[in-house]
Amino acid sequence: MILLVEKKLFSIKNLFSYDTKDPMRTEHTHPIRNTKYLKPQEEWKGIIAIYLYLAGMGAGSFIIGTLISWFNIKPDPPILSSINLLGHTLNLSSVPILWGPVVVAIGAPFLILDLGIKWRFLYACLNPRTSWVARGFIILSIFIVLGLLLLAKSVLPFEWLRPKSVLWRIPEIIAFIFAFGTALYTGILLKATKSIPLWNSALLPLLFLVSGLSTGSMAMILSTLGTGFFSHDARALKVLMVGEQVLVIIEAIVLYLLLSRRYRAAEQGKDSVRLLVFGEMKMIFWGGVVVLGFIFPVVLENIASFFPGNVAWIFVAGILLLCGGFFLRLGILHAGIREQIPMHRLMEIQYNAAGKTKEFGARRPRNLSLGS
Amino acid sequence: MDEKVLVVDQQKCTGCRLCEMVCSVFHTGASNPSRSRIKVIKWEDVGLYLPMACNHCEKAYCVEVCPTKACHREPENNNRVTIDKKLCIGCRTCVVACPFGHPFFDISERVTVKCDHCDGDPQCVRFCDVKAISFLDADKANVSRRRESAGRFIDSIRQGR
Numbered sequence: 041m042i043l044l045v046e047k048k049l050f051s052i053k054n055l056f057s058y059d060t061k062d063p064m065r066t067e068h069t070h071p072i073r074n075t076k077y078l079k080p081q082e083e084w085k086g087i088i089a090i091y092l093y094l095a096g097m098g099a100g101s102f103i104i105g106t107l108i109s110w111f112n113i114k115p116d117p118p119i120l121s122s123i124n125l126l127g128h129t130l131n132l133s134s135v136p137i138l139w140g141p142v143v144v145a146i147g148a149p150f151l152i153l154d155l156g157i158k159w160r161f162l163y164a165c166l167n168p169r170t171s172w173v174a175r176g177f178i179i180l181s182i183f184i185v186l187g188l189l190l191l192a193k194s195v196l197p198f199e200w201l202r203p204k205s206v207l208w209r210i211p212e213i214i215a216f217i218f219a220f221g222t223a224l225y226t227g228i229l230l231k232a233t234k235s236i237p238l239w240n241s242a243l244l245p246l247l248f249l250v251s252g253l254s255t256g257s258m259a260m261i262l263s264t265l266g267t268g269f270f271s272h273d274a275r276a277l278k279v280l281m282v283g284e285q286v287l288v289i290i291e292a293i294v295l296y297l298l299l300s301r302r303y304r305a306a307e308q309g310k311d312s313v314r315l316l317v318f319g320e321m322k323m324i325f326w327g328g329v330v331v332l333g334f335i336f337p338v339v340l341e342n343i344a345s346f347f348p349g350n351v352a353w354i355f356v357a358g359i360l361l362l363c364g365g366f367f368l369r370l371g372i373l374h375a376g377i378r379e380q381i382p383m384h385r386l387m388e389i390q391y392n393a394a395g396k397t398k399e400f401g402a403r404r405p406r407n408l409s410l411g412s
Numbered sequence: 413m414d415e416k417v418l419v420v421d422q423q424k425c426t427g428c429r430l431c432e433m434v435c436s437v438f439h440t441g442a443s444n445p446s447r448s449r450i451k452v453i454k455w456e457d458v459g460l461y462l463p464m465a466c467n468h469c470e471k472a473y474c475v476e477v478c479p480t481k482a483c484h485r486e487p488e489n490n491n492r493v494t495i496d497k498k499l500c501i502g503c504r505t506c507v508v509a510c511p512f513g514h515p516f517f518d519i520s521e522r523v524t525v526k527c528d529h530c531d532g533d534p535q536c537v538r539f540c541d542v543k544a545i546s547f548l549d550a551d552k553a554n555v556s557r558r559r560e561s562a563g564r565f566i567d568s569i570r571q572g573r
Contacts, residue, residue, distance in 0.1 A: 081507075081508050083504040083507045083508045083517070084504070084508060154503070154504075155501050155502050155503050156500070156501065156502015156503070156504070156517065156522035156523050156524070157500075157501055157502050157522050157523065160480075160499075160500075160501040160502070161501060163479075163480040163482075163499060163501055164479040164480055164501060164503070166480075167479060167480055167481055170478060170479055170480070170481050171476065171477050171478055171479045171505070172477070173477065173479035173503060173505055174479035174480070177479070232476075232477055232509075233473070233477055233505060233508045233509040234473060234476075234509065235473055235508075235509050235510065235511040236508065376508075378511055378513065379511050
């Protein structure tokens with residue numbers, strides 16, 4: 041198969057920088073279908089990937105944590121069950137399962153950091169009906185505020201915060217729904233920019249939701265293991281781990297479906313998939329997403345099941361899976377190639393017509409053929 | 413119909429990039445072609461030059477995705493799509509969304525900028541030496557091509573006689 045992809049070493053510096061462009065750089069090229077011009081979008085880079093990852097992982101872990109608390113599993117007192125602060129005893133027993141909003145709150149500033157003029161992010165909050173970026177601000181703020189309040193409620197020692205009434209479940213349910221919204225929104229944000237075929241699919245929000253759930257549940261396993269949350273009840277941990285492996289497998293299936301559908305959807309979708317699977321991004325895709333994210337964790341967890349006492353295997357698997365979740369976002373972001381416009385098709389026809397004449401025939405680059 | 417559009421005759425363009433220069437001088441005060449709102453895309457090996465500016469699409473993706481309504485349509489002003497610099501937050505969503513890659517991020521102003529027809533007097537049209545760009549009524553945009561094809565038709569009839 042002829043690769044239409046520029047083979048260039050993947051530099052991390054290039055991923056995270058916006059302003060290294062030479063201001064005097066002039067625009068000679070344009071992303072027409074040519075080796076030279078086939079470039080993925082360069083606007084959203086590593087910072088957005090970090091944000092997408094933290095938001096998805098935090099929301100996923102909150103969903104799993106809320107489910108654990110709803111199933112009313114009586115946890116063991118963790119290693120550090122309470123601390124004294126200014127004469128009040130803070131109850132830390134639920135922190136290992138409800139820390140999700142903190143991670144989302146850490147991730148959200150990355151979205152603001154990416155803006156050209158940072159303080160103007162408030163403008164986006166004021167126009168929720170305009171676009172998905174603005175709606176995302178609202179969804180994220182509601183989730184972060186509600187989630188942090190629920191976390192504070194579980195930590196603070198006051199008895200009046202813990203009534204028996206079922207009505208107190210309502211804020212939990214709302215936060216649960218908004219956690220789903222946050223995880224889905226990370227995909228919808230990309231889907232809403234319709235001109236990139238790789239992203240313009242309903243499977244992308246689903247992929248990010250499933251990925252958020254799998255990374256979130258893995259992070260939950262790590263935090264509960266690290267704090268001895270399930271030390272009395274090994275079965276709960278086992279259920280969680282089986283669920284996590286099922287989620288990883290579902291994630292792999294959804295990723296396969298997304299890539300295969302997008303491969304057939306548009307020429308640029310095909311280019312994106314090629315870029316991801318065989319091209320410049322192949323180290324990130326095969327190394328980061330497939331090996332670190334899918335294969336290693338599942339294999340290591342199955343090995344770990346033979347050594348019940350040894351949690352080091354699970355920790356290694358968990359950290360690899362968390363890295364894989366990040367690389368998935370990075371890969372999807374960096375493989376986004378814009379759709380072709382009719383004008384480019386005209387240019388291609390003229391270019392090819394010109395290439396067939398004797399005058400230009402010798403100089404016509406071979407790789408301009410439209411592939412496949 | 414008083415709506416006017418920028419019409420590019422790609423056959424005439426020589427790739428001199430004067431339009432980029434005057435555009436950046438008009439909008440930013442600096443003669444820096446990388447900050448101009450029009451870009452001449454070049455295929456040097458076959459000698460094709462195509463000035464590309466905003467198409468002010470009927471269904472503009474940039475307007476749809478803008479979170480602050482900074483990118484908006486002005487029906488009273490030639491139905492153009494323009495970005496309000498005071499509202500733009502520099503999120504670059506419009507740059508990602510535009511299939512033509514047109515709005516671009518101005519590094520020094522930290523906002524996204526795009527073609528606004530120079531408030532009715534496009535400098536690229538005014539200064540183009542070979543008249544490759546023209547600012548015409550939308551319904552007259554194709555007249556020259558129609559005239560050309562009609563001329564060819566008449567020629568063929570004459571040859572047939």
